[in-house]
Amino acid sequence: MERGLIIGSSGGIGSALYTHLSAQGIDVVGLSRYSDGLDVTDENSIKRSLEALTGSFDLIFVATGALEIDGAEPEKSLSALSAKALADQYAVNAIGPALVLKHAVRLLPKDRRAVFAALSARVGSIGDNRLGGWYSYRAAKTGLNQLIHGASIELARTHKMLCCACLHPGTVETAFTRKYAGRHPTVPAGTAAARLVNVINSLTPEQTGGFYDYAGKEIVW
Template sequence: MIIGSSGGIGSAICAALAARGTEVTGLSRSGHGLDVTDEASVAAHLGKLEGQYDLIFVATGALDIDGAQPEKSLKALTAKALADQFALNAIGPALVLKHAVRLLPRRDCAVFAALSARVGSIGDNRLGGWYSYRTAKAALNQILHGASVELARTHRALTVVALHPGTVETRFSADYADHNPTVSADAAAANLLQVIGGLKSADTGKFFDWQGREVPW
């Protein structure tokens, strides 16, 4: 199951899995009306699904919301920008996980992954700025880590991870690539699926980049 299946990375992951002959369920706001910031919407869409999924990947997110760009200083920080970033980038994936638990197998191996970002790492933050986005992604990381501890008691073969895709050539990051090397959405999808394919249950609760390297919290 790919949440955010109409986005750059989400659609590329759907296509890559389908090309392998994998049955894929995609859900998105533009294609299906799923609003991850609205719990009623999440509950309604996931509540219609049956069976078990060996991968649930949350590929939703945004850097600019309602025109609020990443802050360069504290002077640019607003309560609304913080709240909007939390709603989409932290609360949204948390609500998906809450309502998707019943769709995850209790005994068989499965992965719940969500797109995070290296800038959400507290230990790797050497530049400052980008307060709202950084903080929302850091919150997402904590949610996933906490959920990994809880779900290990009931889903012993489940791996819950945060993933950093690198700088991907999508509308999402077009204005912020700067001098960072970029990859296509198709390449990013292939990288992320390779990382997912190599995960073990002992990796639950961790944060990995697109090369499979662990990112500091």
């Protein structure tokens, strides 16, 4: 891997990925709403930010995401579900990363191995859902998985060495998860970044469209 692009490089996992890859001597470009005004809920913002980049990237990683939006916490019951919270979750966690991929295709090489990865979450697995609740966040991550999977089928026709993957980082010690970690074991962002990079380095084009955890184990849809 020679070049990497991190979307959401000012966040907990995004900044850790930027640091980890840079320490390995990789030329890393970071884009974020905080530093560069890249808003994944605004397609024009995505298009403008990515059009400013030149060359190609061996890795494009979308590390954006939100668990609470405008004060709406993950639902504990169906009665707490609202149309706005559901739409907001889709905009940030599903539609945003898909639009990044739409506008990043020209930055992905066709002549060598490359990886496009997006942060998903195990709670987006339908088969693994035994607790219910968290309707909006779960549904948005499920939607993300479907969008990336579908795109991987199309892109395999033109980018035969590309792997598109949805990755679950585990429960990471960030502001994002602080209120919700509970008894779940957590890891520092630096550890999560190192594990994710290990998975990325092991992915093959034959695994494109898959959903994997931080150990490289496939997660049921």
